[in-house]
Amino acid sequence: MNREFSLDRIIKTLKMVLPGGQEYIALHEPFFNGNEWTYVKKCLDSGWVSSSGEYVSLFEKQLEEYTGVKYAIAVVNGSAALHICLLILGVSAGDEVLIPAMTFIATANAVSYCGAIPHFVDCEARTLGLNPFKLEKYLDEIAQIRTEGCFNKITGRRIKAVVPMHTFGQPVDMDPLLEVCQKYSLEIIEDAAESLGSYYKGQHTGRLGQAAILSFNGNKIITTGGGGAILTNNESLASLARHITTQAKLPHPWSFHHDMQGFNYRMPNINAALGCAQMEQLPGFIEQKRELARRYQEAFAEVFGVEIFQEDAFAHSNYWLNVLLLDEEYSVQRDKLLELTNSQGIMTRPAWTLMPQLPMFQHCPHMDLRGAESLERRIINVPSSVGMTRGRFFCQENS
Amino acid sequence: MNREFSLDRIIKTLKMVLPGGQEYIALHEPFFNGNEWTYVKKCLDSGWVSSSGEYVSLFEKQLEEYTGVKYAIAVVNGSAALHICLLILGVSAGDEVLIPAMTFIATANAVSYCGAIPHFVDCEARTLGLNPFKLEKYLDEIAQIRTEGCFNKITGRRIKAVVPMHTFGQPVDMDPLLEVCQKYSLEIIEDAAESLGSYYKGQHTGRLGQAAILSFNGNKIITTGGGGAILTNNESLASLARHITTQAKLPHPWSFHHDMQGFNYRMPNINAALGCAQMEQLPGFIEQKRELARRYQEAFAEVFGVEIFQEDAFAHSNYWLNVLLLDEEYSVQRDKLLELTNSQGIMTRPAWTLMPQLPMFQHCPHMDLRGAESLERRIINVPSSVGMTRGRFFCQENS
Numbered sequence: 001m002n003r004e005f006s007l008d009r010i011i012k013t014l015k016m017v018l019p020g021g022q023e024y025i026a027l028h029e030p031f032f033n034g035n036e037w038t039y040v041k042k043c044l045d046s047g048w049v050s051s052s053g054e055y056v057s058l059f060e061k062q063l064e065e066y067t068g069v070k071y072a073i074a075v076v077n078g079s080a081a082l083h084i085c086l087l088i089l090g091v092s093a094g095d096e097v098l099i100p101a102m103t104f105i106a107t108a109n110a111v112s113y114c115g116a117i118p119h120f121v122d123c124e125a126r127t128l129g130l131n132p133f134k135l136e137k138y139l140d141e142i143a144q145i146r147t148e149g150c151f152n153k154i155t156g157r158r159i160k161a162v163v164p165m166h167t168f169g170q171p172v173d174m175d176p177l178l179e180v181c182q183k184y185s186l187e188i189i190e191d192a193a194e195s196l197g198s199y200y201k202g203q204h205t206g207r208l209g210q211a212a213i214l215s216f217n218g219n220k221i222i223t224t225g226g227g228g229a230i231l232t233n234n235e236s237l238a239s240l241a242r243h244i245t246t247q248a249k250l251p252h253p254w255s256f257h258h259d260m261q262g263f264n265y266r267m268p269n270i271n272a273a274l275g276c277a278q279m280e281q282l283p284g285f286i287e288q289k290r291e292l293a294r295r296y297q298e299a300f301a302e303v304f305g306v307e308i309f310q311e312d313a314f315a316h317s318n319y320w321l322n323v324l325l326l327d328e329e330y331s332v333q334r335d336k337l338l339e340l341t342n343s344q345g346i347m348t349r350p351a352w353t354l355m356p357q358l359p360m361f362q363h364c365p366h367m368d369l370r371g372a373e374s375l376e377r378r379i380i381n382v383p384s385s386v387g388m389t390r391g392r393f394f395c396q397e398n399s
Numbered sequence: 400m401n402r403e404f405s406l407d408r409i410i411k412t413l414k415m416v417l418p419g420g421q422e423y424i425a426l427h428e429p430f431f432n433g434n435e436w437t438y439v440k441k442c443l444d445s446g447w448v449s450s451s452g453e454y455v456s457l458f459e460k461q462l463e464e465y466t467g468v469k470y471a472i473a474v475v476n477g478s479a480a481l482h483i484c485l486l487i488l489g490v491s492a493g494d495e496v497l498i499p500a501m502t503f504i505a506t507a508n509a510v511s512y513c514g515a516i517p518h519f520v521d522c523e524a525r526t527l528g529l530n531p532f533k534l535e536k537y538l539d540e541i542a543q544i545r546t547e548g549c550f551n552k553i554t555g556r557r558i559k560a561v562v563p564m565h566t567f568g569q570p571v572d573m574d575p576l577l578e579v580c581q582k583y584s585l586e587i588i589e590d591a592a593e594s595l596g597s598y599y600k601g602q603h604t605g606r607l608g609q610a611a612i613l614s615f616n617g618n619k620i621i622t623t624g625g626g627g628a629i630l631t632n633n634e635s636l637a638s639l640a641r642h643i644t645t646q647a648k649l650p651h652p653w654s655f656h657h658d659m660q661g662f663n664y665r666m667p668n669i670n671a672a673l674g675c676a677q678m679e680q681l682p683g684f685i686e687q688k689r690e691l692a693r694r695y696q697e698a699f700a701e702v703f704g705v706e707i708f709q710e711d712a713f714a715h716s717n718y719w720l721n722v723l724l725l726d727e728e729y730s731v732q733r734d735k736l737l738e739l740t741n742s743q744g745i746m747t748r749p750a751w752t753l754m755p756q757l758p759m760f761q762h763c764p765h766m767d768l769r770g771a772e773s774l775e776r777r778i779i780n781v782p783s784s785v786g787m788t789r790g791r792f793f794c795q796e797n798s
Contacts, residue, residue: 030446037440037443040669041436044431044435044673048617049429049622049623050622050624051617076475076476077663079663105648105655105657105661106646106663109646109660109662112660217449218451219449223448224448224667225449225667225668226449226450226475226666248504249504254737254748255749255752256748256749256750258752258757258759259758262508264505266625268617268624268625268670269624270670271624271625338653342652342653349653349655352655353655353656353657358657359658360657360658360659
C-alpha cells in the first residue's frame with residue numbers, strides 16, 4: 001500500500017467503481033423497473049387514489065411479510081411515523097427521549113412535536129449508531145428509577161424512550177441496548193427509516209423494539225414518492241396508530257365523530273401503488289446494493305487513509321448509503337474531498353450536522369459525544385443507487 | 400306545493416336528479432378524464448417522484464394563476480397546510496384561535512398542534528360559515544385590545560387569529576369579517592379546503608386573509624390523492640412556509656444544516672403530477688357542479704319542508720357538496736333520512752358533529768352557538784360528484 005494520503009487517488013478509486021459516461025452521478029436515485037406503471041394506472045383507473053384503497057392494504061401486508069413484524073401502518077412519511085410512535089408509546093410534553101446525536105433532523109423534530117426534549121446519545125464507529133455500552137454507563141450516573149419510570153436526576157424530567165437509528169442502513173447493536181432499556185424501563189422505537197432490508201442477528205431491523213418506523217422518501221431503498229410506515233408487534237398499539245393517523249374518526253357510515261386528537265397522516269393509495277411495485281423488487285435491490293458495497297470495499301482496500309464501512313458480524317445490511325471513512329488524522333480533508341467530488345459531478349455528502357450543534361437543540365441535554373463527533377468529521381457518503389451496479393452489469397454483459 | 404312533509408317524496412326527488420342504473424352513488428368521487436396518466440407516467444419515467452420535481456412547481460404556478468394569490472406552496476394535505484399557516488402567522492402555545500363550531504376536525508386539530516386553544520364561533524344559515532356580525536358583538540363583550548394584541552378578558556389568553564372555513568364551498572361573508580379582524584387586530588387564515596373555485600365578490604376565496612389553505616384529498620373538487628396547499632400574498636410568509644415545510648433545511652449542495660423546527664410536509668412530485676392534470680379540468684368541473692346544484696334546486700323547489708342551499712348574491716360557489724336543509728321542525732327526521740338514503744345506495748351525510756361536542760374540545764371557550772346547532776340538526780349533504788352530471792349529459796346526448 002502506498003502510505004501517502006492522496007485525494008486524487010481516492011477520487012480515481014471512486015471512479016473505478018462508478019459507472020462511466022455519466023455527467024452526473026446522484027447519491028441515491030430511485031429505480032423503477034417493475035410493475036410501477038401497471039399498479040399506478042390501475043389505481044387511477046379505479047378512482048381510488050386517496051387514503052382508502054386496496055394498494056394501501058396490500059403494501060402494508062407486503063411490509064409485514066417482509067419484515068416479519070405483525071402490523072404495518074402506511075403513513076405520509078417517516079417523520080409522521082416517528083411522531084405517532086412516540087405518542088402511542090406515551091411520550092408526553094416535558095419527557096426526555098434519548099436519541100443519537102448523529103441522525104437526520106426528523107428523529108429530533110418528532111420528539112419536539114410531542115413537546116418532549118431530545119437527549120443526545122453518543123454513537124460508535126462499529127455501527128455508526130447509538131452506543132449502548134456508553135449509554136448504560138451514562139444512565140448509571142444520571143438516571144434514577146422511580147415508580148413512575150426512569151428519571152433524569154439532573155433535569156428532574158422523566159426519560160421515557162430511546163430511539164436507535166440504523167444509520168445508512170447499518171443496524172445498531174440491539175442486544176445490549178435491549179438490556180439497558182429493560183434495566184431503565186425505557187421504551188424502544190427503532191428508527192429504521194434507512195434500514196429496510198437490514199437485519200440484526202437474523203431479525204429484520206424494526207422487530208426488536210416496541211415500535212419502529214420506515215421511510216419511503218425518494219432517496220430511500222424503495223420509494224412511494226413520499227411515505228413511511230409504523231411497525232409494531234403489539235395489536236393495541238397498531239389499532240391506536242391506525243386511529244390517530246386517520247384524524248381519530250370513529251368508524252360510521254356517515255357520522256363524523258372523533259374521540260381524541262388525531263392527525264391526517266395516512267398514505268394515499270396512489271403512493272402505496274408505487275410502493276407495492278417497489279416491494280416486489282426489494283430483494284433484487286438488496287443484492288445489487290450489497291454487490292456495490294463489496295466493490296467499494298475491494299477498490300478501497302489498498303487506499304491509504306480511508307476505509308469503506310463494513311457491517312459487523314451481527315449485521316446483514318442493505319448498505320443503503322455506502323460510507324467512506326477518513327482516518328481521523330485526514331478528516332481535515334473532508335470538505336476538500338466533498339468539493340472536488342461534487343464539482344466533478346460525483347454527488348457525495350457528509351453526515352448530518354450533529355443535532356446538539358443546531359440552534360433549536362443546543363440547549364438540550366447530551367452525554368459526552370466524542371464518538372459521534374469523530375464520525376461526523378470522518379464520514380463521506382458516496383453514490384449508492386441500485387441502478388449503478390445494474391448499469392455496470394449490463395455493460396459487462398454487452399462487452 | 401303539497402304542504403305535507405314526506406321522506407318518500409324527498410328521496411324520489413333526489414332520485415330524479417341522480418343518475419339512474421347505479422347500485423351505489425357516492426357523495427363525491429374523483430373524476431380523471433384529462434392528462435392524469437400522461438403526467439404521472441412522465442413523472443415516473445423521470446425518476447423524480449419525491450418532493451423535488453417539476454410538477455410540484457407547475458402545480459403551484461397553476462394554483463397561483465387560478466386563485467390570483469401570489470404564492471402557493473404545495474404540501475401533503477390540508478391539515479398540514481393549516482398547521483403551517485397558524486405557525487407562520489405567529490400563533491403560539493396558549494393563544495386562542497377563533498374557528499367556526501361547525502367545521503371538519505382538521506381546523507380545530509391544527510390549532511391544537513400549535514399548543515393553542517380553539518375558541519368556537521357561531522355559524523349563520525346565509526353562508527353555512529362563521530357569522531361575522533355575531534362575532535363582532537361577542538368580541539365587543541369579551542375582548543380587550545392591549546399593546547401585545549387582542550386578549551380574552553375571561554380566560555386572560557391572547558386571541559391571535561380567526562380561521563373562517565368556506566363550508567362545502569360556500570364563501571363566508573368576508574367583508575364584515577375583515578372589519579372585525581381589523582378592529583381587534585386578528586390575523587385571518589382562510590380555510591378554503593372545500594372552496595377551490597369559489598369566489599367572494601369576484602375574488603377567489605383564500606385571497607382576502609393573510610394566508611389560506613386548500614385541500615386536494617380524494618373527496619375534494621380536484622385531488623392529488625392526498626394533498627393541500629398554503630396560499631399567501633406575502634412573500635416573506637411564503638418563504639417561511641416553504642422553509643418550515645422542508646424540515647427547515649438551509650440550501651446547500653451537500654451540507655445538512657437546519658436553523659429552526661421544521662416539518663416534512665412538502666407534496667411529492669407524483670401527487671403534484673396528478674394535480675396538474677386535475678387543474679386543467681377545473682373550469683369544466685365547476686360548470687358541471689354548478690349545473691348539478693341548479694338541478695337540485697329546481698327539483699326541490701316545490702318539495703315541502705326542505706330546501707337546497709343556494710349561494711348568496713356575493714358568492715359564486717363551486718358547490719363542492721350540495722346541501723339539503725331540513726326545515727327546523729323536521730330536523731328530527733334527519734337521521735331517518737340518512738338511514739333510508741344510505742340503505743338505498745345513495746350516500747348522504749350530516750354536517751360534522753359540532754367541535755365543542757367532541758371530548759377533546761368540550762372544555763374550550765365558545766360563544767352562543769344557536770346558529771351552528773340549528774344548521775347541524777338540519778344539514779344533509781347529497782351526492783355531488785362531477786361525473787354525475789357528465790353521465791347525464793352523455794345520456795342525453797346519446798338518446
